Amino acid sequence: MKKLFAVLLLIPLFIGRLNAQDNGVHHQSTIYEWPKDPLVSQKLDKWQDQKFGMIIHWGLYAVPGIIESWSICSEDWISRDSTSNYEDYKKWYWGLSKDFNPVKFNPDQWAKAGKDAGMRYLVFTTKHHDGFNMFDTKESDFKISAGPFKDNPKADVAKYVFDAFRKQGFMIGAYFSKPDWHSEYYWWPKYATADRNNNYDIRKNPWRWSMFKKQTFNQISELMHNYGSVDILWLDGGWVRPLETVNEEVLSWGMRIPEWSQDIDMPAIADMARKAQPGLLMVDRTVHGPYENYQTPEQSVPKQQLANPWESCMTLGGAWGFVPNDQYKSATKVIHTLIEIVAKGGSLLLGVGPKADGTIPQDAIARLEDIGKWLNVNGKAIYNTRITKDYHDGDTWFTQSKDGKTKYALTCLKDNTPEYVVWNGNVPAKGTAIQLIQTGQKLKWENKGTTVKVWLPKNIQKDLPALAFSFRGAL
Structure with missing residues (x-):
C-alpha cells in the first residue's frame, strides 16, 4: 500500500512538471551593480571567459524522479493527488532519505561528461529548498552522509564532486538554497506551511529567526572553509531577502510577500565568505545590489544584448533533476542557444540531473558529447569573447x-x-x-x-x- 500510495502521488507531479515549472522560475533582475572589490572584478572577468557551465541538481527528488523540492510546497501550481494528506506527503518525501543510497556515485563520470561537452564551470546543488544536504554539514542530520550512504568513502558528496571537476580545470560553484523547508527555524511545525516563505511572523519570533540566520551562516561557512577553492556562491530562493529590496519589479512576479523582512544578513555572509575565498563571486539571485555579481534569467534568454554579466540557467531536458523518460534538447538546439546567449553577452548554465544511483543517464551523456564535438573545433568564437x-x-x-x-x-x-x-x-x-x-x-x-x-x-x-x-x- 505504501508503494501504491507513492506511485499515485507521483503521477500528477510528473504530468504537471513541465507546464508548472514556470511558477518556480526565478525572474531576471533589471538592476545591476558592478563589484568594487578588484579581486571580485578579476574573478568575474575570468568567469565571463568560460561561457558554458553545468548545473547539477541531485537530491531526494532523484529517488522517485520528481520535481525538485517543490512538491512539498503548498502553492496552487503544485499538483498532488487530491486524496493525499499534505502532512503525510511531507513525511513520505522527507522519508526518502532512508532510501537514498547512490552506490554507483561517480563524480569522475560527471566531470568527464562536462569536459567532453566543452563546459568550463560547475554549479553543484549542496542543498535545495527541501533542506536535504548533499555535504557533511554539522548543522543538520538531514544529509546524504547520515543515511544509508554514510559508510561509503564518498559520503561527503560535495567534496568529491568539487574535486572531480577541479581535476578537469573547471571553475567551482556551490549552489545553496537560502530557504530551508526542513528546518524548524524556517518552517516552524507549530504552524501550517502556507507557501514557499517562512511560516511565522519574524517580528514576533526574533529568536527563531536568529537561529535560522545562524544555521545559514554556519552552513555557508562550512562550504567556504572545508571544501577547497570555490569560485562562485550561487544562492537560490530570492524570496528570502531584506524587505527593503522588494520593489515594483519584485511585486510584479506575483509571489506573496510577507509583511516582515526575511533578512539573513548578507553583508556578514559575504564578509566571511570572501575572507575564506578571496574574490568569490556571489550570486544572490534577483536581489540586486553588491551581492548579485551576475544576473541569472532562468529557462529564458533576454530579448536584447546586455552589457552587464549574466547567465541563462536552462535544463538539458524538461526538468532540473532526473525524471524517467525525460526528453533532452538536441545538440543543435543547445548550440544555437549558446551562440545566441554569448552574442548577447551571457553564459549558458545547462542543467543535468543524475539518477538516484549516482550516474548521469547515458542519453544525456551522448547529447553532451555531441555538443562538445562542435565546440571542440569552433570554440574560438565562443570562449574568451566579448560582445x-x-x-x-x-x-x-x-x-x-x-x-x-x-x-x-x-x-x-x-x-x-x-x-x-x-x-x-x-x-x-x-x-x-x-x-x-x-x-x-x-x-x-x-x-x-x-x-x-x-x-x-x-x-x-x-x-x-x-x-x-x-x-x-x-x-
Whole structure:
C-alpha cells in the first residue's frame, strides 16, 4: 500500500512538471551593480571567459524522479493527488532519505561528461529548498552522509564532486538554497506551511529567526572553509531577502510577500565568505545590489544584448533533476542557444540531473558529447569573447576577441549546409581573410555595401549545426 500510495502521488507531479515549472522560475533582475572589490572584478572577468557551465541538481527528488523540492510546497501550481494528506506527503518525501543510497556515485563520470561537452564551470546543488544536504554539514542530520550512504568513502558528496571537476580545470560553484523547508527555524511545525516563505511572523519570533540566520551562516561557512577553492556562491530562493529590496519589479512576479523582512544578513555572509575565498563571486539571485555579481534569467534568454554579466540557467531536458523518460534538447538546439546567449553577452548554465544511483543517464551523456564535438573545433568564437555592437543578423550572430581585433560570425543552420552564407553588417576589413574556424581554410568572399557573402568549401560536412568564421573587422 505504501508503494501504491507513492506511485499515485507521483503521477500528477510528473504530468504537471513541465507546464508548472514556470511558477518556480526565478525572474531576471533589471538592476545591476558592478563589484568594487578588484579581486571580485578579476574573478568575474575570468568567469565571463568560460561561457558554458553545468548545473547539477541531485537530491531526494532523484529517488522517485520528481520535481525538485517543490512538491512539498503548498502553492496552487503544485499538483498532488487530491486524496493525499499534505502532512503525510511531507513525511513520505522527507522519508526518502532512508532510501537514498547512490552506490554507483561517480563524480569522475560527471566531470568527464562536462569536459567532453566543452563546459568550463560547475554549479553543484549542496542543498535545495527541501533542506536535504548533499555535504557533511554539522548543522543538520538531514544529509546524504547520515543515511544509508554514510559508510561509503564518498559520503561527503560535495567534496568529491568539487574535486572531480577541479581535476578537469573547471571553475567551482556551490549552489545553496537560502530557504530551508526542513528546518524548524524556517518552517516552524507549530504552524501550517502556507507557501514557499517562512511560516511565522519574524517580528514576533526574533529568536527563531536568529537561529535560522545562524544555521545559514554556519552552513555557508562550512562550504567556504572545508571544501577547497570555490569560485562562485550561487544562492537560490530570492524570496528570502531584506524587505527593503522588494520593489515594483519584485511585486510584479506575483509571489506573496510577507509583511516582515526575511533578512539573513548578507553583508556578514559575504564578509566571511570572501575572507575564506578571496574574490568569490556571489550570486544572490534577483536581489540586486553588491551581492548579485551576475544576473541569472532562468529557462529564458533576454530579448536584447546586455552589457552587464549574466547567465541563462536552462535544463538539458524538461526538468532540473532526473525524471524517467525525460526528453533532452538536441545538440543543435543547445548550440544555437549558446551562440545566441554569448552574442548577447551571457553564459549558458545547462542543467543535468543524475539518477538516484549516482550516474548521469547515458542519453544525456551522448547529447553532451555531441555538443562538445562542435565546440571542440569552433570554440574560438565562443570562449574568451566579448560582445560587439552589431551582434545579430538573421541566423548569424557576432562576437569578438577581448582585444577587439578579431571578429567572429556564427551562423546557425536549420537544414543542410548551404553553398554560401550571407550577412549584413560587420564587414571585414579590406583585404582581410575570412577563415572557416573548424578547418582553418581561407574562404572566398565579397561585399556589396554592408552585405557580406562567403562561399563555403564544396567538401564541407552537410549536417553541421552551425558555422563559425573569423576575420579582421573594418575600422
